[in-house]
Structures are given as C-alpha cells and as structure tokens.
Amino acid sequence: MASGFPELWDTRGFSRGLDAAFNGLVATWGETLEALFMPVLRLLGLMEKGLQALPWWLVALALAALAWHAARNWRTVAVVLALTLALGLIGVWDAAMATIALMLMATALSILAGIPIGVLMSRVDRLRVAALPVLDIMQTMPIFVYLIPFVMLFGPGKIPALLATIVFAIPPVIRLTDLGIRQVDPEIVEASRAFGASPGQQLWTVQVPLALPAIMAGVNQTTMMALSMVVIASMIGAGGLGYQVLQGIQRLEVSRGLLAGLGIVFLAIIFDRIAQSYGRRMQKSLKLES
Amino acid sequence: MAGGVKIRVENVSKIFGADPAAALARVWDGMGKTELLEATGHVLGLHEINLDIREGETFVIMGLSGSGKSTLIRHFNRLIEPTAGRILVDGENVLGLGPAALRAFRRHKASMVFQRFALLPHKTVLENVIYGLIIDGAPRQEARDRGMRQIELVGLAGFEGRYPGQLSGGMQQRVGLARALATDAEILLMDEAFSALDPLIRHDMQMQLRDIQSRLHKTIVFITHDLDEALLLGNHIAILKDGRLRQVGTGAGILMAPADDYVARFVRDVNRARTVTCGALAEPGPVFPSPQAASGASGWVIISDGSGGHGLMRAGGGVRNGEAQLEDAVTIEASANVEEAFGALARRDRPLVVMADGRPSGLLAWQSVLRALQRDGGRHPAPERDA
Numbered sequence: 001m002a003s004g005f006p007e008l009w010d011t012r013g014f015s016r017g018l019d020a021a022f023n024g025l026v027a028t029w030g031e032t033l034e035a036l037f038m039p040v041l042r043l044l045g046l047m048e049k050g051l052q053a054l055p056w057w058l059v060a061l062a063l064a065a066l067a068w069h070a071a072r073n074w075r076t077v078a079v080v081l082a083l084t085l086a087l088g089l090i091g092v093w094d095a096a097m098a099t100i101a102l103m104l105m106a107t108a109l110s111i112l113a114g115i116p117i118g119v120l121m122s123r124v125d126r127l128r129v130a131a132l133p134v135l136d137i138m139q140t141m142p143i144f145v146y147l148i149p150f151v152m153l154f155g156p157g158k159i160p161a162l163l164a165t166i167v168f169a170i171p172p173v174i175r176l177t178d179l180g181i182r183q184v185d186p187e188i189v190e191a192s193r194a195f196g197a198s199p200g201q202q203l204w205t206v207q208v209p210l211a212l213p214a215i216m217a218g219v220n221q222t223t224m225m226a227l228s229m230v231v232i233a234s235m236i237g238a239g240g241l242g243y244q245v246l247q248g249i250q251r252l253e254v255s256r257g258l259l260a261g262l263g264i265v266f267l268a269i270i271f272d273r274i275a276q277s278y279g280r281r282m283q284k285s286l287k288l289e290s
Numbered sequence: 291m292a293g294g295v296k297i298r299v300e301n302v303s304k305i306f307g308a309d310p311a312a313a314l315a316r317v318w319d320g321m322g323k324t325e326l327l328e329a330t331g332h333v334l335g336l337h338e339i340n341l342d343i344r345e346g347e348t349f350v351i352m353g354l355s356g357s358g359k360s361t362l363i364r365h366f367n368r369l370i371e372p373t374a375g376r377i378l379v380d381g382e383n384v385l386g387l388g389p390a391a392l393r394a395f396r397r398h399k400a401s402m403v404f405q406r407f408a409l410l411p412h413k414t415v416l417e418n419v420i421y422g423l424i425i426d427g428a429p430r431q432e433a434r435d436r437g438m439r440q441i442e443l444v445g446l447a448g449f450e451g452r453y454p455g456q457l458s459g460g461m462q463q464r465v466g467l468a469r470a471l472a473t474d475a476e477i478l479l480m481d482e483a484f485s486a487l488d489p490l491i492r493h494d495m496q497m498q499l500r501d502i503q504s505r506l507h508k509t510i511v512f513i514t515h516d517l518d519e520a521l522l523l524g525n526h527i528a529i530l531k532d533g534r535l536r537q538v539g540t541g542a543g544i545l546m547a548p549a550d551d552y553v554a555r556f557v558r559d560v561n562r563a564r565t566v567t568c569g570a571l572a573e574p575g576p577v578f579p580s581p582q583a584a585s586g587a588s589g590w591v592i593i594s595d596g597s598g599g600h601g602l603m604r605a606g607g608g609v610r611n612g613e614a615q616l617e618d619a620v621t622i623e624a625s626a627n628v629e630e631a632f633g634a635l636a637r638r639d640r641p642l643v644v645m646a647d648g649r650p651s652g653l654l655a656w657q658s659v660l661r662a663l664q665r666d667g668g669r670h671p672a673p674e675r676d677a
C-alpha cells in the first residue's frame with residue numbers, strides 16, 4: 001500500500017508465531033482442559049434439563065418469590081411474574097431456561113472467583129496495579145475475540161461459551177469488591193485491630209460485611225453482563241435464546257428472530273429488576289445502621 | 291494506690307510522611323512542627339516523649355487539637371509504630387512483640403475507647419460490646435452475659451439490639467466504653483471518651499470510672515480537653531503542645547506552678563473553687579488562749595473552750611462590761627474545696643474556722659477566697675485582658 005503505515009516490524013511473522021504457539025497449546029493441553037471442565041459441563045447440563053423439566057408455574061412462582069424477597073413490593077413481583085409468563089406465551093420457554101442455566105452458572109463461577117480476587121487486590125497494592133489494566137482490557141476487548149481461543153481449546157459448545165462469558169462478566173465483581181473493601185472506614189478497621197483481631201478476622205468481621213453493598217452492586221453488574229454475553233455466546237453452540245436468534249438470521253425467519261429477541265429482553269428486565277431491588281435494599285439497610 | 295511503673299515511654303518520636311528518619315534528623319536540628327511541614331511535607335506527631343505511668347493510676351493527657359494526644363495513646367497498643375524510641379509495658383518492649391503476642395496483648399492487656407467511637411455499624415450494640423470477647427474465642431453465652439452487664443453499667447439496658455446508627459452520639463460513646471470494659475483489660479486507653487456526653491451522664495461516667503478505678507485498680511490513660519475533668523480524674527496530668535511534652539505533674543502542682551506561659555494559659559479557665567482547698571487559703575488565726583494573743587490578719591481571734599467548742603471574738607473589741615462577747619464560729623474542714631465554703635461565707639460577715647485534724651488551724655475570710663479565684667490565683671495583680 002502506497003500510503004500505508006511503514007512496516008516497521010514483521011507483523012505477519014508475529015501473528016504466525018502466536019498462532020503456532022496457541023496451536024501447540026491446544027494440541028498439548030486441549031484434552032486435559034476438556035477433561036478438567038467435564039464436571040462443569042455435566043452440572044450445566046443438569047441445570048438446564050432440571051429447569052426445563054420443572055413445571056412452568058413452579059419456575060414462575062420461584063422467580064416471583066425471588067422478586068418479593070428482593071423488592072418487598074407487589075409491583076415488582078407483578079412485573080416479574082407477567083414477563084415470566086410471557087416467555088411461555090411467545091413459545092421460547094425451553095430456550096429461555098437454557099439461557100438462564102448458562103447465565104446462572106457463569107454468574108456463580110464469576111462470583112466464586114471474583115470476590116477472592118477482589119479481596120486479594122484490596123490487600124496487595126502491587127496486584128491491584130497489575131490487575132486494573134487487565135480488567136480494563138477484558139471489558140473493552142470485543143467479545144468475539146474471546147470466542148476464538150476458547151473455541152480452539154474446547155471446540156464449539158457450552159464450555160467455551162461459559163468461559164468467554166466469565167471473562168467478560170467477571171471484572172465488575174472484582175473491581176467493586178476491591179473498591180468496597182478499600183472504602184471501609186479505616187478507623188473501624190483500626191478498632192477491630194485494637195481489640196486483637198487477626199487479619200482474617202478483620203476481613204470477615206469488618207471489611208467484607210461493610211463492603212457488601214459494593215460487592216452486591218458488582219454482582220448485579222456481573223449478572224447483567226453475563227446475560228448479555230450468554231446471548232452472543234450462543235453462536236458458538238451454547239444453545240438457548242441466542243441460538244434461536246442466530247437461526248432466525250440464518251433461515252431468514254423474521255418471526256423466529258423477533259420472538260427470541262423479545263425473550264432476551266424479558267429475561268433482561270426480570271433479572272435487572274431483581275438485582276436492582278437487592279442493591280437498593282442493601283444500601284438502605286446500611287444507611288440505617290451506620 | 292499507685293504501684294510500680296506500668297507503662298514507660300522512652301524517647302518516643304513520631305513523624306508522619308515518606309521519609310520519617312530524615313525528617314526526624316531535622317527536628318533534632320531544632321526545626322519546629324510548622325517549619326517541618328512547610329520544608330519537607332512531613333508532620334511532626336511527637337518528639338522525644340518520656341513518661342512513666344504508674345500501675346493503678348489515672349494518667350491524663352491534655353493539649354490543644356492537633357498536639358499529638360491521639361497519636362501518643364495509639365503508641366501504647368502499637369496501633370502506631372514510633373519513628374524512634376521504645377514503649378515498655380510491665381517492663382516488656384511492646385515493639386518487640388510478634389504478631390500473635392501483639393494480638394494477645396490487645397485482647398487481654400490493653401483496651402481502647404476511640405475519640406470518634408469507631409463502632410461497627412453492621413453489628414448491634416451487644417455484638418459491638420462483646421466484639422473483643424468473640425474475637426478472642428470466648429463462648430457466645432458467656433460473652434453475652436458479660437456484655438449485658440457492661441451495657442447495664444453504662445446505662446444502655448434495653449438498647450442492646452439496636453444498631454449504632456440508631457443511637458445518639460453520647461449513647462454511641464457509652465457503647466464504646468462498654469466495649470472497652472468488657473475485655474477486662476488491665477489498661478484502659480481512653481481517647482476523649484466522655485467528650486460527647488451531656489453533663490449529667492458525663493458526671494455519672496466520671497464517678498463510675500473512679501469507682502472502677504478504685505475497685506479494680508486499672509491503669510487508665512485518659513485524654514480530655516476539659517481541665518476540670520483532668521483535675522477530677524487524673525493522678526497525674528501531662529500537657530502536650532505541637533508533639534512535645536510541656537509539663538507532667540499532679541493537678542495541683544500544675545495549677546500552682548505552671549512550667550511556662552502555654553501551660554499557664556491552659557489552666558487559666560479552670561474552676562479554681564473546686565480545686566483549691568480551704569486549708570490552702572486559711573490565714574493563721576490566733577487561737578486563744580495562746581502565747582501570742584495578737585489579732586490575726588482578719589481581725590478575729592478564735593476562742594477555744596478547751597472541750598472542742600469554738601467561738602470567735604473581734605480582736606481589740608468584743609469585751610463589754612468585763613465579759614467577752616463571743617460569737618458563734620462556723621467550722622469547715624481544711625480538705626474541703628473552696629466552693630463548699632461559699633454558702634457559709636455568704637451568710638455571715640465573719641470568717642470561717644478551718645479545722646485540720648480536729649483542731650482549728652486558721653481562718654478563712656471571703657476576701658482571700660475572692661483573691662484566690664482570680665485567674666492567676668491572686669499571686670499577681672489582675673492582668674490586663676489581652677486584646
């Protein structure tokens with residue numbers, strides 16, 4: 001290219017090297033990794049089958065109960081219940097259950113890994129300095145980019161979808177756990193130290209409880225991001241609503257794509273309402289207590 | 291009451307900032323707190339503090355805001371590490387304790403009341419009070435019982451299930467006090483522990499502290515801004531300014547002989563009527579019959595009837611028709627403070643007879659009381675008010 005940027009180094013060589021290295025990785029570790037994630041895959045399958053096997057009214061009731069527990073107001077419960085029933089009415093119930101299963105699994109694993117990482121970050125300044133840019137990259141990198149290496153490692157399916165979702169959804173819970181713990185009033189931590197609390201006791205009796213509203217805000221965001229990613233991840237064989245959208249596009253069936261899309265919107269609203277209500281109540285109770 | 295040395299502070303200095311050692315060297319070269327801050331950005335917390343705090347005493351630390359009181363008291367349980375110097379508790383260097391030993395020290399030996407309460411907002415009053423016990427692994431039921439006793443002691447019974455955010459400032463402070471008392475530590479570190487209390491409760495708490503002190507012989511380090519409180523509670527008082535110790539001594543010692551102008555200004559506003567005793571102001575009144583039957587300074591003579599009764603007679607007068615005109619004498623103990631004499635002095639135009647060890651030791655006239663209540667104790671003519 002005449003007007004192109006001068007080629008200062010050999011990007012093609014670099015790319016080729018990277019690809020080769022990754023291929024080697026896949027060849028040597030692919031099977032081990034797959035075996036490692038087998039239990040997760042089984043659990044996920046079980047969850048999906050379980051949710052689909054449950055009577056629809058039980059699922060609706062459970063979501064309504066969750067909404068009541070979170071919001072303590074009938075309007076939220078009514079909205080959640082109506083949208084859940086609508087999922088059935090527009091005929092995407094089974095796909096929606098598959099999406100919920102994947103989303104819950106991804107969220108649970110993100111939280112399980114994210115909170116300890118956030119706690120570590122709050123204690124070790126150097127780790128924080130190193131981790132913050134990585135988290136930024138994880139959140140800004142187009143999500144399709146994650147799909148490629150994961151698909152290469154595991155082949156298309158639920159596991160790469162799950163992992164890509166986790167990578168995309170985990171930053172908020174890490175960030176907000178770290179932030180929440182750092183924001184705890186140092187005088188209160190000092191008081192716990194003054195009464196002879198060990199570092200672990202300080203963490204569990206003071207820092208984590210006081211950081212809980214922030215951590216929950218992180219969990220909310222992680223949940224919502226997991227939901228949005230799960231839809232995209234369907235393209236690599238995760239099934240669920242996203243797959244229906246994909247099929248709609250491939251077969252040029254506008255109705256199929258539209259209904260599945262509506263289902264995604266309903267799910268998003270349901271979980272958003274529940275998560276937000278939890279966050280609000282958490283804020284309120286801490287204000288009352290502090 | 292006072293035993294051996296409980297806490298010894300040796301040459302302790304504390305500089306806040308990035309390079310405390312270098313900054314400390316400049317302080318040694320004579321740099322003051324403000325110059326140090328301007329020149330290096332370091333804050334002089336404490337400089338060359340030496341103190342002995344005796345077992346079983348209440349040791350009061352006073353000083354203006356920012357003078358380093360909280361910084362000093364935090365050294366005693368090593369919430370702050372000094373830049374230089376040592377802190378010995380029962381002869382043991384606190385700075386030499388390993389993590390586990392330090393935790394044990396904080397759990398059993400020294401507990402603390404915080405200036406800004408520092409209660410755990412997510413725990414109830416009871417959970418706050420027993421925090422130290424639970425941390426130490428005490429059985430829950432036993433901790434609860436002990437906690438409830440402390441809560442009653444500070445007058446918060448019925449509030450044990452509330453959260454700190456639901457209590458007034460004074461109530462929160464009492465929760466902090468109960469929390470510190472619950473661990474039954476030998477040393478109580480109290481950073482302005484009574485400052486948020488209303489006068490009535492404050493007085494109650496002061497009395498309770500004195501009671502606890504006399505029953506349990508705790509060593510108490512007490513920070514206050516209130517000189518009356520310091521004089522009431524403190525066996526010894528230390529006065530800090532800009533991180534340096536200005537004077538250490540008994541309350542009376544500091545009142546009567548302030549080491550410098552700063553300390554003198556500090557003690558200016560104290561309620562002397564409560565701290566000066568009648569004995570200190572009594573003028574020698576001749577007791578009749580006595581070797582020198584001259585009149586006393588106040589112009590009155592004490593007539594003792596030899597059987598424990600006393601009367602007063604105006605010197606040079608009081609004899610009419612060959613009979614002594616005796617007037618009733620009102621007596622007051624030499625150890626009583628001057629305030630207790632106000633009523634009796636106001637009711638009559640005669641001085642009071644001051645009694646020491648059951649015998650009249652002098653006369654207390656209202657003139658000398660007024661003189662003593664002047665700001666500088668009447669040792670100088672009243673100063674001009676500074677502009």
Ligand SMILES: Nc1ncnc2c1ncn2[C@@H]1O[C@H](COP(=O)(O)OP(=O)(O)OP(=O)(O)O)[C@@H](O)[C@H]1O
Pocket residue numbers: 306307333334335353354355356357358359360361362405
């Ligand atoms: N962590 C810190 N970092 C920097 N400077 C500090 C720190 N802690 C205290 N200082 C400084 O040390 C000095 C003494 O503070 P300290 O809190 O001991 O004062 P104090 O006598 O307790 O005042 P008050 O009566 O207002 O409570 C102040 O100038 C303060 O700014």
Ligand SMILES: [Mg+2]
Pocket residue numbers: 359360361405481
């Ligand atoms: Mg202070």
